[in-house]
């Protein structure tokens with residue numbers, strides 16, 4: 541069975557400051573469908589925003605993202621549990637940091653857990669362990685974390701679900717005439733070094749961390765698909781039907797050539 545990693549961002553999972561339950565339910569339904577065809581690993585953001593909602597009544601006390609994440613992670617997981625229970629899917633929570641990828645020994649432990657969860661037909665739900673991350677770490681966002689998860693678990697594809705239809709030639713939130721790019725085979729230095737533009741107070745990286753994730757995978761001959769997580773039509777078409785209508789496929793040149801020939 542092929543393996544895919546699906547990463548969903550805070551922008552999709554958050555409605556004002558609440559968990560966007562309807563969107564989460566659509567995602568849960570798509571993942572349940574995809575599990576008939578793939579081994580699916582879900583990388584989910586949303587702990588900080590869920591925590592913000594839970595502690596917001598006490599706004600006078602300054603807090604930190606770590607505190608919000610420590611509260612919100614269980615809120616997030618209990619929402620997933622309630623929804624996956626509808627489909628009788630057992631879930632597991634896996635919290636990772638950069639250190640889980642820094643040596644063969646650590647990586648092997650993580651790979652082993654993933655393999656074992658699949659043997660038990662469990663859906664692993666990964667998030668960055670926000671409590672123990674430090675500012676000097678290599679990533680610190682779930683886009684790059686999900687690319688590492690995809691690579692080290694031997695996944696065939698990373699799908700990133702965000703609040704936009706794909707990667708545009710300029711920020712579509714600023715430029716209504718921005719054009720979407722269907723294929724990206726190369727990223728320039730200036731694209732990878734641009735200022736971070738997350739679209740919500742809870743999101744971390746904006747488009748830049750998605751591009752870094754794509755670059756990481758393309759360097760290793762792997763692919764990443766960026767598409768809309770509000771409306772899952774493109775994700776469903778791509779994953780279930782194998783059709784690429786909307787959305788951006790980041791792929792090495794060789795892979796794109798092969799695809800055209802087929």
Ligand SMILES: Nc1ncnc2c1ncn2[C@@H]1O[C@H](COP(=O)(O)OP(=O)(O)O)[C@@H](O)[C@H]1O
Nearest residue numbers: 549550551702708710711713738739743746747
């Ligand atoms: N060239 C671009 N193409 C697409 N999105 C862009 C671009 N430049 C900046 N962005 C911004 O990146 C945002 C998505 O990143 P982010 O808010 O971090 O989402 P998520 O929570 O899904 O990770 C979009 O809403 C958009 O405003």
Ligand SMILES: N[C@@H](CCC(=O)OP(=O)(O)O)C(=O)O
Nearest residue numbers: 550586587588681682743744
């Ligand atoms: N680990 C954090 C998410 C950090 C993050 O990368 O957010 P996003 O850019 O929305 O994917 C959380 O669960 O809130």
